[in-house]
Amino acid sequence: MRKRLPVLLLVFLCSFTFYAQEYFPKNDGVKTTDHHYTAFTNAKIYVTPTQIIDNGTLLIQRGKVIAAGRKVSVPAHSLVIDLQGKHIYPSFIDIHSEFGVKKPARQGRGRRSPQYDASRKGFYWNDHIMPDKNAFDAFAFDSNEAKKLLQAGFGTVNTHVADGIVRGTSVLVALDSTDRYDMRILDEKAAQHLSFVKSVASAQNYPTSLMGAMALIRQMYKDAEWYAGGHAENRDFALEALNAHKGLPQIFDAGSYQNDLRAAKIAKEFGLTYIIKGGGDEYQRIREIKATGASYILPLGFPDAYDVTDPYQASKVSLADMRLWNQAPGNPAALAKNGIPFALTLSGLEKTDNFKTNLIRAVDYGLEKTKALEALTTIPAGLLGKSDIGNLKTGSYANFLITSGDLFDKESILYENWVLGARHIMEDMDIKDIRGTYTLNAGGTTYTLTMTGEAASPKPELTAGTEKIGSKLTYQNGWFNLFFAPDSGKDGFLRLSGLVATPEKFGGKTVRGNGTEGSWTATRTAGHKESKDTAKEEKFLPETAAVTYPNKAYGFPELPKQENILFKNATVWTSEDAGILENTDVLIKNGKIARIGKDLSAGGARVIDAAGKHLTAGIIDEHSHIAAASINEAGHNSSAEVLMEDVIDADDINIYRNLSGGVTSIQILHGSANPIGGRSAIIKLKWGLPAAELIYKNSPKFIKFALGENVKQSNWGDLQTVRFPQSRMGVEQVYMDYFQRAKEYDALKKSGKPYRFDYEMETLAEIINKERFISCHSYVQSEINMLMKVTERFDFPVNTFTHILEGYKVADKMKAHGVVGASTFSDWWAYKFEVNDAIPYNAAIMHSQGLNVAINSDDAEMSRRLNQEAAKTVKYGGVSEEEAWKMVTINPARMLHLDHRVGSIKEGKDADVVLWSDHPLSIYAIAEKTLIEGVPYYDYETMKQMQANIAQERNTLINQMIEAKNKGMKTQAPKKTDEKHFHCDTEVYGI
Structure with missing residues (x-):
């Protein structure tokens, strides 16, 4: 039988329950x-x-x-x-914070063999893709850091784990440092975060390069589409998370204007909208930045001036680095003036304390206050889709x-x-502001007390007559406390304390070291005046240097324009059947070679007297590694998915140097880290234009293959014994396996059945279908023969053997195979074991067998002297001067399938021409003018004027930095920014 409780007891329990719900502490920590x-x-x-x-x-x-x-x-x-x-x-909002989360510990490889496979089971095949990670799970409120952020004016931060290519979701946190921790989390999953930098928590090799990271992101998006369609056989928690989070704001940590554009390129390909965290240099390419249509997150970590008082030390600092100091504070203003939406972030600041100083500096450099406030409030809130903050x-x-x-x-x-x-x-x-000068009466002695500094933390200066007395002052909540030792400390210390009722006169109690008490008064005799130290901190706004294109030495203040030009009476090296024409005119019109002949009419074109000078087609370098941010993707034995076009560095000074050597076109090749390298970029050296505008329109498709020591990791170290292949036999099998896979992939694709899109297989299928050409790094005759046999089995030829230092041994077989070209060095040999049989007669012998031979550089220094390298074939092998010249003009153009556009002086071709002061094969020849499509991208006289302007600008910037130092601004030690010179094996040895 069920018993009933007494009514009074029920009333008591109900009352107790109500009381507990209203007043007792809850599990979530809210007390009231x-x-x-x-x-x-x-x-x-x-x-x-x-x-x-x-x-x-x-x-x-x-x-x-x-x-x-x-x-x-x-x-x-x-x-x-x-x-x-x-x-x-x-209050401000920082949407790119790392508050309260820590990066994982770096997993250094140390003396371990490289890791090629992923370590996470049930997740994506690459450890650096972690959309399943949530910052909320790793978040711990840091009161000390929160206090710093609050002091800087921030009330909300969007914090994430800054680790990996796809970093997972961020958590939106209110910086309430009271005990109401249940209210701090405004959104557990506020945004998805990405970058080009792989995770420190994994030692997985791939990717080893920027272009590899870009290729990985592309493949990831394709795989996510495939997975969302229900085609995957196994569950993948990472791809599930990626698809689940695609509706969140996507924040991409790029870190420089060039990477901004690279991230925007991927976003455009996949119809995405990235919020791009820049590097503070966006002003250098503001037109292209605006064209992305993206919103940006800008750092306020402006570089300090260099201490350039020592002329020798000053010489270390590049003009580009000097300009960055001078121009970077104007970056936010540049975006604002161009209507580009942006938020501001603390990210990149060494100290949070510097935030207000740099924010005001940005305003001083032209950022409107309204725009600055928007960038800290409404814009970041809007980017996160939050209407209740900011x-x-x-x-x-x-x-x-x-x-x-x-x-x-x-x-x-x-x-x-x-x-x-x-x-x-x-x-x-x-x-109450107590700064000023006072008469202080304490302990029977009269002192003079002067207080300077900040109103909230004044600094004391105490004197008795002419004697200065050391003292310490604390001033908090209206209480004044002064500590000092009168009479040189003979009678011990003296403590003064009292509440400030009015700054004009106040006082209180004194206590001596022996415990004796007394009273004191302080009467103001003079108000506060700015000190000399404060005057030192006056605004310093140096005249801002003009941005050039690119924004470094030898950049153009304004991009050069296409011209119609008539060269009169030149010695014209046509590189065609017409040969070398004496006293001939060449008319360039609308970027094309319009007419070739004698006594041509200018028709409004600018006339250049070329008598005694030589006019040639621009030099073409079939094998170059300049103008690139990285060269090798060494993470796998095939990297056919990567694009050199992704990593073009249009700011590389070697572009200008090449122009000074008459070079107008180059093929940027992937390195030789693996048998199957990346897809090439064929560009024109249009100095000053952004990367995307350097690439040939409708560019022929090429890819780099490699044979020899590098690909089998002979010189990579004792631990590099994991990745296949490890032998020359293995290299052959790599090609066989990959071509067979590509053939099967292509057949499935053409069948109309569902298939997983694979960028690597797509590229290899293009080779099999004769839509993409191979340029193969090669040395030893046995391997050259091997690759020709492999490709014959799959019914396509090798387009070009590059290096090909034993080509003289197999030239006849290459000819029979149908090799389009042999691109070689003029006289390099014996720099490693597999080139011991190289001879300087190689080019001439291959040419004599009917091969199309070119001289290439593979080197930033050699590439601007290719005219002289070509001349060596005259000495070594007796090649005629005209045929030697073809080896750096029309012959490489044919190899690259561009001979209908460039490589010779022929009517209708692009006006890529060079005017030389002397015979072009001479060591005394100077490229006086180098034109690409009728645009003078290099002019010798202009270059000399640029040098004078550079010297003058450096002097101006040095004086500005010295003045900045004299005004009390922080400085940094001068440092030299080293140029990177890439070769085939760069980033291969010692990886």
């Missing part, structure tokens, strides 16, 4: 609920950066804004805070700052930072 209203009156309120209320009232309750306006009804019993003369702003509209979180005045005024004081309606005091709003 605050229902009262707080009204801030008589303030200038920035509801948004553009909605400003003078003498207004802000009413808040339960961590939210109830109202903001001039006529706000304040409920009875509200806490009213009079902010007469003060300003209220929304503003003080009704219903928004009560995250706001109380300042003494204009936020962007250096002297303005941040008093309080309210987060979720909780008060965080930065400075006492009611502090």
Whole structure:
């Protein structure tokens, strides 16, 4: 039988339950609920950066804004805070933070063999793809760091684990440092984060390069589409997370303007919208940055001036680095003026304390205050899709700052930072300014006390007559405490304390070291004046250097324009059947070679007297590694998925140097880290233009293959014995396996059945279908024969053997195979074992057998002297001068399937020409003018003027930096920025 409880007991239990629910601590840590209203009156309120209320009232309750306006009804019993003369702003938002999360420990490879497979089971095949990771799981509130962020004006941060190519989701956190931790998390999954930098938590090799990272991201998106279609056989938690998070804001940490453009390129390919975290140098290519249509996150970590007082040390600093110091603070203003939306971030600052200084500096450099405030409030909120932060509209979180005045005024004081309606005091709003000079009477002695520094933390200077006395002052919450030792310490120390009622006169109690007590008074005799130290901190706004294209030495203030030019009476090396024409005119019109002949009419074209000079087609380098940010993707034995076009570096000074040597076109080849390398980039050296505009339109498709020591890792170290192949026999099998796989892939694709899109297989299928050509790094005759036999089995020829230093042994077989070209060095040999049989007659012998022979560089220095390298074939083998010249013009053009466009002087071809001061094969010849499509990208006289301008600009910038140092600005030690010179094996040995 069920028993009933007595009625009184039931009433008691019900009462106890009600009491517990209302007042007992809950499991989530909330002890009480605050229902009262707080009204801030008589303030200038920035509801948004553009909605400003003078003498207004802000009413808040339960961590939210109830109202903001001039006529706000304040409920009875509200806490009213009079902010007469003060300003209220929304607290700042940083959407690219690492607050409260730590990067995983670096997994150094040490003495271990490289890791090729993923370590996570059930996840994507690459460890560096981690969309399943959530910063929320690793987040721990850091009160000390939160205090620094609050002092800088931030109320909300979007924090993530900055590790990996796909880094997972971020967590949106309110920086409330009270014990209401249940309210801090505003969004557990606020955004998805990506980068080009692989995880430190995994030792998995792939990718080893920037282009590899880009290829991996592309393949990941394709795999995610395939997985979403239900085609995958096994479950993949990473791809599931990637698809689940595709609706979140996508934040891409790029870190430089070039990487900004690379990230935007991927976004465009996949119809995505990235929010790109830049590097602070976006102003250098503002037109291209705007064209991305992306929103940006900009750092405020401006570089310090260099200490260039020592002329020798000053010579180490490049003009580009000097300009960066001079120009970088104007980066936010440049984006704002061009209508590019951006948020500002603390990321990249050495110290949070530097934030306000650099923010004001950006404003001084032209950033409008309204735009600056938007970049810290409404824009980051909008990028995250949050309407309840970054503003003080009704219903928004009560995250706001109380300042003494204009936020962007250096002297303005941040008093309080309210987060979720909780008060965080930065400075006492009611502090009395006691700075100035006082007569101090204490212990029967009269002193002079002068207080300088900040109002909240004044610095004392105490004197008795002419004697200066060491002292220490603390001034907090209106209490004045001064400690010093009078009479050189004979009578012990003296402590003065008292509450400041008025700055004009105040006093209190003294205590001596022996315990004797007394009284003291301080009477102001003079007000505070700015000291010389403060004067040192006056605004220093050096004249901003003009941006050039590219923004470094020898960049153009304005991009050169296409011209119509008539060269008169030149010796014309046609590289065609017409041969060398004496005293001949060449008319260039609309970027093309319009006419060749004698006594041509200018027809409005600029006339250049070329008598005694030589006009040739521009030199073409079939094998180059300049103008690239990376060369080898060494993570796998095949990297057919990577594109050299992704990593073109249009700012590489070697482009200009090559132009000075008459080079107009190059093929940027992948290195020789693996048997199957990456896809080539064929570009014109249009100095000053962005990377995308250097690439040949409708460019022929090429890929780099490699044979020999590098691909089988002979010289990579004793631990490099894991990756296949490890022998020359293995190299052959790699080709057989990959071509067979590509053949099967292509057949499946053409069948119309579902298939997983694979960038690597797509590329290899193009080779089999004769849509992409091979340029193969080669040395030894046995391997050359091997590759020809392999490709014959799959019914396509090798297009070009490059290096081909034993080509003289197999030239007849190459001819029979149908090799389009042999691109070789003029006289390199014996620099490693497999080139011991190289001879300087190689080019001439291959030429005599009917092969199309070119001389290439594979070297940044040699590439600007290819005219002289070609001349060596005259000496070594007796090749005629005309045929030697063809080896650097029309012959490489034929190899690259570009001979209908460039490589010779022929009517209708692109006007890529060079005017030489002397015989072009002479060591005395100077390229006076180098034109590409009729645009003078190099002019010898202009170059000399540039050198004078560079010297003058360096002097100006050095003087500016010296002045900056004299004005008390922080400086850094001069350092030299080393140029990278890439070769085939760069980033291979010692990986």
